[in-house]
Amino acid sequence: MPKDNSIKSVLIIGSGPIIIGQACEFDYSGTQAARSLREEGIKVTLINSNPATIMTDPLMSDKVYLLPLTPESIEKILQENDIDAVLPTMGGQTALNLAKEIEEQGIWEKYNVRLIGVDIKAIDKAEDRDLFRNWLIELGVPVAPAMIANSFLEGKEAAQKIGFPLVIRPSFTLGGTGGGFVHNKEELDSKLTYGLQASPIHEVLVEQAVLGWKEYELELLRDSADNVAIICSIENFDPMGVHTGDSITVAPTMTLSDTAFQLMRNTAIEVMRDLGNFSGGCNVQFALNPETEEIIIIEINPRVSRSSALASKATGYPIAKIAAKLAIGYNLDELKNQITHTTSAYFEPALDYVIVKIPRWNFDKFKGADDTLGLQMKSVGEVMAIGRSFNEAIQKACQSLENKALGLGIYSEKEYKAEELIEYIKIPKWDRIFKIKEALMRGVTVKTICQATRIDKWFINQLNDLCIFERNIAQYTIDTLPIELLKEAKKEGFGDAQLAKVLQGKCTEDQVYEKRKAAGITRVYKMVDTCSAEFEAKTPYFYSTFEG
Amino acid sequence: MPNQQQPAILLLADGTVFHGKSFGKIGIAGGEICFNTGMTGYQEVFTDPSYFGQMLIMNSVHVGNYGVKAEDTESDSVKIKGVICRSLEAKYSRPMADGSLQDYLESNNIVGISGVDTRALVIHVRHKGAMNCVISSETQEIEELKALLTKVPDMNGLDLAKEVSTKEEYTYGDPNAPIRIAVMDYGIKRNILKCMSDRGAYMKVYPAKTPVSKLREFNPNGYFISNGPGDPSSMPYAIESVKEILKEKKPLFGICLGHQLLALANGIPTFKMHNGHRGLNHPVKNLITGRSEISTQNHGFGIDADGVKKNPNVEITHLNLNDESVEGIRLKDTPAFSVQYHPEATPGPHDSRYLFDDFIKLIKENMN
Numbered sequence: 001m002p003k004d005n006s007i008k009s010v011l012i013i014g015s016g017p018i019i020i021g022q023a024c025e026f027d028y029s030g031t032q033a034a035r036s037l038r039e040e041g042i043k044v045t046l047i048n049s050n051p052a053t054i055m056t057d058p059l060m061s062d063k064v065y066l067l068p069l070t071p072e073s074i075e076k077i078l079q080e081n082d083i084d085a086v087l088p089t090m091g092g093q094t095a096l097n098l099a100k101e102i103e104e105q106g107i108w109e110k111y112n113v114r115l116i117g118v119d120i121k122a123i124d125k126a127e128d129r130d131l132f133r134n135w136l137i138e139l140g141v142p143v144a145p146a147m148i149a150n151s152f153l154e155g156k157e158a159a160q161k162i163g164f165p166l167v168i169r170p171s172f173t174l175g176g177t178g179g180g181f182v183h184n185k186e187e188l189d190s191k192l193t194y195g196l197q198a199s200p201i202h203e204v205l206v207e208q209a210v211l212g213w214k215e216y217e218l219e220l221l222r223d224s225a226d227n228v229a230i231i232c233s234i235e236n237f238d239p240m241g242v243h244t245g246d247s248i249t250v251a252p253t254m255t256l257s258d259t260a261f262q263l264m265r266n267t268a269i270e271v272m273r274d275l276g277n278f279s280g281g282c283n284v285q286f287a288l289n290p291e292t293e294e295i296i297i298i299e300i301n302p303r304v305s306r307s308s309a310l311a312s313k314a315t316g317y318p319i320a321k322i323a324a325k326l327a328i329g330y331n332l333d334e335l336k337n338q339i340t341h342t343t344s345a346y347f348e349p350a351l352d353y354v355i356v357k358i359p360r361w362n363f364d365k366f367k368g369a370d371d372t373l374g375l376q377m378k379s380v381g382e383v384m385a386i387g388r389s390f391n392e393a394i395q396k397a398c399q400s401l402e403n404k405a406l407g408l409g410i411y412s413e414k415e416y417k418a419e420e421l422i423e424y425i426k427i428p429k430w431d432r433i434f435k436i437k438e439a440l441m442r443g444v445t446v447k448t449i450c451q452a453t454r455i456d457k458w459f460i461n462q463l464n465d466l467c468i469f470e471r472n473i474a475q476y477t478i479d480t481l482p483i484e485l486l487k488e489a490k491k492e493g494f495g496d497a498q499l500a501k502v503l504q505g506k507c508t509e510d511q512v513y514e515k516r517k518a519a520g521i522t523r524v525y526k527m528v529d530t531c532s533a534e535f536e537a538k539t540p541y542f543y544s545t546f547e548g
Numbered sequence: 549m550p551n552q553q554q555p556a557i558l559l560l561a562d563g564t565v566f567h568g569k570s571f572g573k574i575g576i577a578g579g580e581i582c583f584n585t586g587m588t589g590y591q592e593v594f595t596d597p598s599y600f601g602q603m604l605i606m607n608s609v610h611v612g613n614y615g616v617k618a619e620d621t622e623s624d625s626v627k628i629k630g631v632i633c634r635s636l637e638a639k640y641s642r643p644m645a646d647g648s649l650q651d652y653l654e655s656n657n658i659v660g661i662s663g664v665d666t667r668a669l670v671i672h673v674r675h676k677g678a679m680n681c682v683i684s685s686e687t688q689e690i691e692e693l694k695a696l697l698t699k700v701p702d703m704n705g706l707d708l709a710k711e712v713s714t715k716e717e718y719t720y721g722d723p724n725a726p727i728r729i730a731v732m733d734y735g736i737k738r739n740i741l742k743c744m745s746d747r748g749a750y751m752k753v754y755p756a757k758t759p760v761s762k763l764r765e766f767n768p769n770g771y772f773i774s775n776g777p778g779d780p781s782s783m784p785y786a787i788e789s790v791k792e793i794l795k796e797k798k799p800l801f802g803i804c805l806g807h808q809l810l811a812l813a814n815g816i817p818t819f820k821m822h823n824g825h826r827g828l829n830h831p832v833k834n835l836i837t838g839r840s841e842i843s844t845q846n847h848g849f850g851i852d853a854d855g856v857k858k859n860p861n862v863e864i865t866h867l868n869l870n871d872e873s874v875e876g877i878r879l880k881d882t883p884a885f886s887v888q889y890h891p892e893a894t895p896g897p898h899d900s901r902y903l904f905d906d907f908i909k910l911i912k913e914n915m916n
Contacts, residue, residue, distance in 0.1 A: 258589030258895035344869035348829040350585035458641035532607035533670040
C-alpha cells in the first residue's frame with residue numbers, strides 16, 4: 001500500500017526526562033521519525049517535557065511543545081492544532097503509556113486523531129505478564145515454566161514444582177521492584193515474602209530461571225502487508241541473568257548456527273504477525289539453551305526500543321526513519337535502502353564487521369548502591385565500537401569507556417590472586433570483563449572462566465588469544481618490537497597508550513605513535529553500508545581500523 | 549592451530565595479490581572467485597553442490613565459530629574449491645558440534661586463506677566482476693601461480709552439473725507416500741528433498757544424463773529439476789530433457805539451475821552475471837500475491853527478462869527488488885514453474901517454503 005495521503009499532520013510523543021533504561025535512544029528515534037515524516041510533506045508537531053534533546057530543536061519539527069507528558073497537555077495541543085494522527089512508538093514506554101491512557105479517556109476519538117504505528121491490544125499483550133505467557137503458550141511458542149502464587153504456601157509449592165534456580169516476579173510493580181533470583185531453599189522464604197509484600201495484589205510469578213542460557217535479541221520491521229525483515233541480530237556476551245541494558249552485546253550474533261538462528265527468526269516473525277495489527281519496529285528477546293539449542297521467548301517490545309537505536313547504528317539501517325514511513329502507509333518493498341539509494345529497503349542487512357556495545361555505569365555517583373548486575377537495569381549509558389574483528393571491537397569499546405584500563409587492560413591497584421578472580425567473576429558486576437582479562441593473564445584456563453561465568457567459550461577463547469598476543473608483545477621494548485607485530489597489535493585493537501604500558505622498559509604513547517607512523521601503520525576507514533560491500537553505497541558512514 | 553601461522557597468498561586473474569595465512573589443507577587451489585554475504589550457515593554453503601568449483605569469499609568476519617555438525621550439510625562433501633576469509637576460526641563453542649572447521653576442511657582437502665582484507669577484495673570483485681583466482685599456502689612464487697591460473701577453466705561454457713550429479717539412482721522418502729516425484733539431479737541440495745518428503749512426496753533421484761523415458765518408468769506425478777553449478781546453456785542434454793518432460797504436461801518445479809533450464813527449454817536465453825547473487829538477504833516480490841520475501845540466493849547466471857516477455861506462453865511471477873532481475877516464471881499451457889532463488893534455504897530464511905506447498909498442491913490438482 002502506498003502512502004496514506006489523508007495524514008497531513010502528525011503528533012510525535014517524546015520520552016520525557018532521561019532516566020535509567022530510557023535515555024537518549026528515544027531522542028534519536030524521535031528525531032529520525034520527525035525528519036522522515038517531514039520528508040513526506042507531513043506537518044510534524046512534537047511534545048516532550050525534556051528540552052535538553054535534539055528532537056525539541058526548532059529545526060526538527062514544525063511545532064514543538066515543551067509541556068509535561070500528560071493528557072491535559074495533549075488535549076491542549078489537539079485543541080490548538082489540526083492533528084490527523086499520533087505516532088506514539090518513538091518515545092519508549094512513557095509515550096506508549098500516555099497514548100494508551102488518552103485512548104482509554106476517549107480523547108483521540110473526540111479530536112478525530114488516529115493512532116498510527118501501534119496496536120493498543122498488542123501493548124497490553126506484551127506488557128501484562130499473564131496475558132503474555134498465555135498468548136505465547138497458545139501460539140505454541142516456548143516460555144520458561146512458571147506459576148502464579150497468591151500466598152506464601154502457593155509460592156512454596158510452585159518453587160517445589162519448578163525447582164531452583166528460579167525468579168520471583170511480583171505482579172504490578174514498576175521496574176522489577178521486589179523481584180529477584182532464588183538460588184536455593186534457604187533464600188526462598190525471605191525472597192518470596194518480600195515479593196508478595198511488594199505486589200499491591202499480593203501476587204508473584206514464580207518462574208524457572210534459565211541462568212546460564214545464552215541471550216539474544218532480534219530487531220524487526222513489519223509493514224501493513226505483513227512483510228517482516230530482521231534488521232539486526234544481537235548476541236549478549238553475558239548469559240541470562242543480566243538485564244540486556246546492562247549486558248555487553250555483540251552484533252551480528254557470533255555463536256549461532258543457521259539452524260538455531262532460523263528457529264529464532266521464524267519464531268520472531270510468527271509472534272510479531274500474531275501480536276496485533278501494526279506496522280513499525282519490534283524487538284524480540286530470546287534465551288537459548290546451549291546444550292539442546294531449545295529457545296524460549298523472554299520479552300517482546302512492539303515499538304522502537306533501546307536496542308533499535310543500537311541496531312540502527314550497528315547496521316546502517318535507520319529503523320526509526322523507516323518505521324515512521326511504515327506508520328503512514330508505505331510498505332517495505334516500496335521504499336529504498338537509505339544507504340545505497342538503489343536497492344530495496346526490504347532486506348536484511350549483512351555485516352562485514354563486528355559491533356560491541358559495553359554499558360557505562362556510574363556507581364561512584366550512587367554511593368551505597370549494590371553494584372551487582374541483575375534483573376533491573378543500572379547502567380547510565382553505553383559505548384559502541386566497530387571493528388574488523390571481535391577483539392578489535394571489544395578493545396575499542398573498552399578504550400571508549402575512558403577508564404584507567406586503556407582498552408581491555410588491567411587497572412586494579414590491588415594484586416588479586418587467581419582464586420580471588422575466579423570467585424569475583426562468578427557474580428556479574430560492571431568490571432567483570434576486566435577481571436576476566438586479568439584472570440586469563442594470570443593463566444586461569446578458558447574452561448575455568450567459562451564455568452565461572454557461563455559466558456560462551458568462543459568469546460573467552462578470543463579474549464585468551466588476545467592475552468597470548470599481549471604476552472608476546474610484552475617481551476619486547478619499543479625499540480625491539482618487530483614492525484609486523486606492531487601492525488598485528490593495531491589490528492587487534494591495541495591503543496598506542498595501551499602498547500606503551502604493555503611493552504618492556506619506559507615508553508610513552510608518543511613513542512609508539514612515532515614508531516608506527518614511520519612504518520606507515522595508520523588508520524584506514526571502512527564503510528558501514530548495510531550490505532557487506534555487495535552494492536555501492538551513496539551515504540554510508542565510516543569506522544576506523546588498521547586493516548589494508 | 550598447527551598450520552595457521554603459515555603464510556598464504558591469493559592471486560586474481562587480473563594480477564591483484566592478497567596476503568593471508570593458511571587454513572584447512574596446505575596446498576594450492578584454483579577456481580572462479582565469488583562472495584557470499586550470509587552471516588550464518590557456512591557449513592551448508594560449503595557443501596552446497598551449486599558452489600562446485602568456486603573459490604568462495606565469506607564477507608562475514610568470523611567463520612567457524614560454531615564448528616561443524618554432520619546434520620548441517622547439503623551434500624556428502626565440501627563442494628567449494630577454496631575459501632577466503634577475514635578470520636577463519638579453528639576454535640568453536642557449540643556443544644552440539646562434531647568438530648572444528650579447521651579439521652573439517654583439512655579432511656575434505658580444502659585449501660583456505662584467512663586474514664585477508666575481504667572487504668577490499670569484495671569491492672574489487674564487485675567492480676571487476678567474477679574472475680578466476682588461485683590461493684596457495686604451498687608456494688609464494690607469483691610466476692608459478694600465474695601459470696597455474698591459466699589452467700583454471702572459464703566458468704562460461706562449463707558443464708559442472710554432470711560432475712556433482714549422483715552416479716546412481718536413489719530414492720528418498722516414504723515409498724508409501726501418496727505423491728511420487730521424479731527428480732533430475734544436477735547437484736541437488738539435500739534439504740530440497742527433505743522439504744518435498746516432509747510434504748508427502750516419495751522421490752526417485754536420477755543422474756544428470758538419464759533419459760526421460762527412464763524417469764517415466766517411476767510413474768511420477770510430477771517432475772523436479774534441481775539446482776546445480778555451471779553454465780546452463782552448456783547443457784543441451786538437460787534442456788532437451790526439460791523439453792521432453794514438458795510435453796507430458798505434468799507438474800514441474802525447477803530451482804536455480806532448474807529455473808534456467810526451464811527458461812532455455814522455452815527459448816529464453818540465459819547470461820553470465822557481473823558477479824552474481826550470493827547471500828541470505830535478497831528481497832523478492834511475488835507478483836501473484838503481492839507479498840515479498842527475503843530469500844537465499846546463489847547464482848552466477850540469470851535468465852533474460854526480455855526473452856521472457858517475448859514468449860507469450862511464459863509469465864514472470866517473481867522479481868528481485870534490488871535489481872529487478874527475473875526470480876520466478878511459470879508456463880501458461882503447462883503446470884510448470886520455477887524460481888531462481890532457494891526456497892529450501894539452509895542456510896537462510898524460510899520465507900519461501902510455501903513454493904513447495906504450491907508444487908504439492910499443483911500435483912494433487914493434476915492427479916484427479
